[in-house]
Amino acid sequence: MELGLRGRRALVTGASRGTGEGIARVLAAEGATVWVHGFARDPAEDVAADIRLEGGEARAIKGDIRTDSGAAAVVRATGEIDILVNNYGVAKGGGWDSSSREWIELYEDNVLSGVRLVRALTPGMRARGWGRVIFVSTIGSVRPRSRMPHYYAAKATLANVTLSLAKELAHTGVTVNCVSPGIVATGEVLESFTQLAESRDLATDRASLERLIFDEFMPIPAGIVGDPVDIGHMIAFLASERARYVNAADLRIDGGAADCV
Secondary structure (H helix, E strand, C coil): CCCCCCEEEECCCCCCCCHHHHHHHHHCCCCCCCCCCCCCCCHHHHHHHHHCCCCCCCCCCCCCCCCCHHHHHHHHHCCCCCCCEECCCCCCCCCCCCCHHHHHHHHHHHHHHHHHHHHHHHHHHHCCCCCHHHHHHHCCCCCCCCHHHHHHHHHHHHHHHHHHHHHHHCCCCCCEEEECCEECCCCHHHHHHHHHHHHHHCCCCHHHHHHHHHHHHHCCCCCCCCCCCHHHHHHCCCHHHCCCCCCEEEEEEEECCHHHC
């Protein structure tokens, strides 16, 4: 399916690793010019260089979007953007004894980092009559566990922000959606479960790690743990003309796990 992303300019935050890297790779493979954002130059450039080797168009951008000045610097460097993917987020451990400061910090990381870019980049989208804004949340925003309540509360805000922004940008040609992944087989997740398997003298091949995830973390009816590019494929569709009628949605992509937890 031709998604019509060739020539579009995309900014993916937190794209120097993990889910963000998968999103950036898919958007570039679909023809978009992708800005790979990171908080350090070298990891972002490594991803961008790899994308270019595969025939895509990608540039690295470094910036601390957790601050107004850092976000403004990123916007100045990227220029006009057609597709904004607010993927960056932080999940920190803790419980109900987490300090007020920790709650505020996770809100700033997971919500305001994206809001800053929305404020800066959507006026241009509105003026051009086309744009896509996509927030990356988590199924934990509606199926939270008792741990990390400050993280889940911050992520839950994104569905609300999505709906409000979609109303603000009604009739402008700009759509706003949210994607809520379940567990994703990023390098960090696989390494964590590899260590757990090794501590129990269990096999560490991908299939064995997936069974361990099903047993220890959550059952997934699809029978697989999604890769970062699986999230990327969903986001590439939402960014395309094919999804022009999808707006103000919070789409779960978790293999059916949320209803089995």
